Structure formats: structure tokens, C-alpha cells
Amino acid sequence: MVPLSWYLILSAVLFCLGVFGFLLKRNIITIFMSIELMLNAVNLSFVAFANYWNTHLDKLPSGAQMVPLSGHVFVFFVMVVAAAEAAVGLAIIISVFRTRETLNVDRVNLLKL
Amino acid sequence: MVHQVLFIVFGLICVAGAINLLLQRHPINSALSLVVVMASLALIYLLLGAEFVAAIQVIVYAGAIMVLFVFVIMLLNAGEEERTRGSRVALILGVPGVIILAATVGWLLVTGSGQLGSVTIASSDFGETHAIARLLFKDFLLPFEITSVLILIAIMGAVVLGKRES
Numbered sequence: 001m002v003p004l005s006w007y008l009i010l011s012a013v014l015f016c017l018g019v020f021g022f023l024l025k026r027n028i029i030t031i032f033m034s035i036e037l038m039l040n041a042v043n044l045s046f047v048a049f050a051n052y053w054n055t056h057l058d059k060l061p062s063g064a065q066m067v068p069l070s071g072h073v074f075v076f077f078v079m080v081v082a083a084a085e086a087a088v089g090l091a092i093i094i095s096v097f098r099t100r101e102t103l104n105v106d107r108v109n110l111l112k113l
Numbered sequence: 114m115v116h117q118v119l120f121i122v123f124g125l126i127c128v129a130g131a132i133n134l135l136l137q138r139h140p141i142n143s144a145l146s147l148v149v150v151m152a153s154l155a156l157i158y159l160l161l162g163a164e165f166v167a168a169i170q171v172i173v174y175a176g177a178i179m180v181l182f183v184f185v186i187m188l189l190n191a192g193e194e195e196r197t198r199g200s201r202v203a204l205i206l207g208v209p210g211v212i213i214l215a216a217t218v219g220w221l222l223v224t225g226s227g228q229l230g231s232v233t234i235a236s237s238d239f240g241e242t243h244a245i246a247r248l249l250f251k252d253f254l255l256p257f258e259i260t261s262v263l264i265l266i267a268i269m270g271a272v273v274l275g276k277r278e279s
Contacts, residue, residue, distance in 0.1 A: 001116065001117075001231045001232070001233055002116050002117050002120050002160075002231060002232050003226050003229065003230075003231045003232070004226075004229045004230060004231060004232050005222040005223065005225070005226035005229050006120060006124075007120075007157075007161075007232060008218075008222050008229075009218075009219060009222050009223075010124045010127065010128070010157075012215060012218045012219065012222070013128055013131075013215070014127065014128070014131055014150070016211050016214065016215040017128070017131040017132065017134075017135060018131070019207075019211045020135060020208070020211060021134060021135050023200075023203040023204075023207040023208060023211070024135070024199070024203070024208075025135070025194070026194055026195065026196070026197055026199060027140050027191065027194045029140045029143075029144075029182065029185065029186055029189075029191060030134075030140050030143045030194065032182075033134065033140075033143055033144060033147050033182065034134070036147065036174075036178065037131060037134065037147065037150065040150065040151060040154055040174070043154075043166075043170075044154060044157065044158075047158050047161050047163045047166055048161060048232060050161075050163070050240075051161040051162055051163070051232050051233075051239070051240075052229075052230065052232050054162075054239050055232075055233060056230055059230070067248065067252070068239075069239070069240070069244055069245060069248055070248060070252075070253075072163055072165065072166050072240060072245050073245060073248055073249055073253050075163075075166050076166070076169065076245070076249065077253075077256060077260060079169060079170075079173050079174065080260045080263070080264065081260070081263070082174070082178065083173060083177065083178060083264070083267075084263055084264055084266075084267035085267075086178045086181055086182070087181070087267050087268065087270075087271040088267050088270045088271055088274070090181055090182070090185045090271075091270065091271040091272075091274035091275045092274055093185060093189075094185065094188070094189065094274070094275055095274050095275070097189050098277075103140075103189065103191055104194075104195050104197060106197040106198070106199060106200075107197075
């Protein structure tokens with residue numbers, strides 16, 4: 001028996017580390033990896049809640065309906081979107097590197113005021 | 114008891130990998146620590162009884178997506194990260210904002226954990242592939258088909274973006 005809040009705290013810690021990486025890292029590939037870390041953190045809370053509702057269906061408010069396994073299906077969709085995003089994002093990184101010869105986001109500042 | 118010990122071990126490996134991702138200056142080291150995070154997350158999914166999700170976590174995330182990352186790092190010959198000043202807005206607004214968010218969420222979860230209840234290792238029929246497949250191909254059939262279109266568009270976008278201009 002592990003309290004659900006432990007899983008949610010782990011998920012929040014991973015998400016915040018992902019946001020820190022997104023804000024503080026300067027390499028565009030590492031920034032992209034931080035986004036993947038955030039997606040993983042959200043997946044963890046989806047799976048934890050799916051398991052939680054599987055055994056606590058009696059706690060649902062009356063009239064509400066819930067299929068606990070749909071949490072796993074949402075994780076599946078998040079992974080599909082993450083895979084598509086990784087393919088397109090890395091292609092964008094390659095074309096940015098071709099035109100600007102750098103991976104540092106501070107040197108890709110044409111649109112900056 | 115076993116559940117708690119396993120959760121703490123894999124959770125600590127997970128957080129250590131994520132911190133290592135931030136501290137490493139070379140992107141290939143960051144990518145390998147992200148693989149560690151994803152593998153230990155797959156084990157945590159197994160603790161939660163999500164066998165199918167754990168399998169696709171290893172196959173899709175730790176396998177396919179991270180291979181793509183490592184491939185791009187090696188293709189672009191990415192070296193050590195340069196130290197530049199970075200965005201001032203991110204430092205002034207972003208970092209304190211994340212700290213406040215983390216503190217609020219942590220405080221809410223610690224004080225409210227009594228109402229939330231706990232998670233057990235699920236019975237063997239929860240999270241089985243055929244139950245997920247039945248849900249996916251009956252209730253979620255339309256979103257599933259739409260994601261296949263999304264993947265097709267992503268493939269075409271990647272091909273167009275990666276093509277050399279002649």
C-alpha cells in the first residue's frame with residue numbers, strides 16, 4: 001500500500017524539473033528533452049489515478065461514471081502525440097542547424113524585439 | 114512494504130536521472146539520463162499494474178524516441194553547451210513561478226493525502242492488453258483513427274522539413 005499522494009508528488013517533482021530544464025538549459029536538444037520529461041510526469045499521474053479509481057470506484061459522486069482503464073488509453077494517446085512531436089521537432093532542429101549553424105537558443109533570436 | 118520499498122527505490126532513481134539531465138552539459142549525457150528516467154518510470158508503471166503502458170514506455174519512449182534524439186545529437190555533432198546569459202524573463206518570472214507552483218502542489222498533496230487514500234498493486238486482470246484494446250477500438254475508436262492521421266501528417270512534415278533545399 002503506497003499513498004496516492006506519493007505518486008502525485010513524484011509526478012510533480014519530475015514536472016518541475018522538466019520546467020527548470022526548459023527555462024535554464026541553452027541547448028535546443030536538451031530543452032526538447034525537458035519537454036519529454038514533462039510529458040512523462042503527466043503520464044505517471046494518469047496511470048496512478050487509473051489504478052486508484054480501479055479500487056476506489058465507491059468514492060465516486062453519485063451519478064458519475066468512470067472507466068478506470070481509460071487512464072491507460074490517455075497515456076497511449078499522449079505517447080502517440082509525443083512521438084509525432086519528437087519527429088517534427090527534431091526535423092525543425094535539423095533545419096535550424098542547417099541555416100544558423102548553432103544549437104544555442106540565444107543565437108536563434110531573429111524574431112526577438 | 115515491498116511495494117513502498119520498490120516505489121522509493123525507483124522514484125529516487127527517477128529523480129536522480131532527471132536532476133542529472135539538468136546538470137550535464139553535454140547533450141548525449143542528458144539523453145542517456147533521460148533513458149534512465151524512462152526505464153525507471155516503466156518499472157513504476159509495472160508497480161501500478163499497467164503492464165501494457167510499461168511495455169510501450171520501454172519500446173516507444175526509451176527505444177524509438179530516445180534513439181531519434183541520440184541520432185540527431187550525433188548527426189549534428191552537438192558539443193558541450195555554451196554558457197550564455199539566457200532569457201531574463203525566464204529567470205525573473207519563470208523560476209520563482211515554478212518554485213511557487215511546486216510548493217503549492219506539494220503542500221496540497223501533503224496536507225490532503227489523508228483524503229486521497231492509497232494505491233495497491235492491482236489484480237492481474239487490470240491493465241491487461243486485451244482490456245485496453247477493447248476500450249481503444251470500441252469507445253475510443255474515433256480518437257484512435259484521428260491519431261493515425263496525426264502520425265501521417267507528422268511523417269510528411271518531418272520529411273518536408275528534413276529535405277535539403279535544392
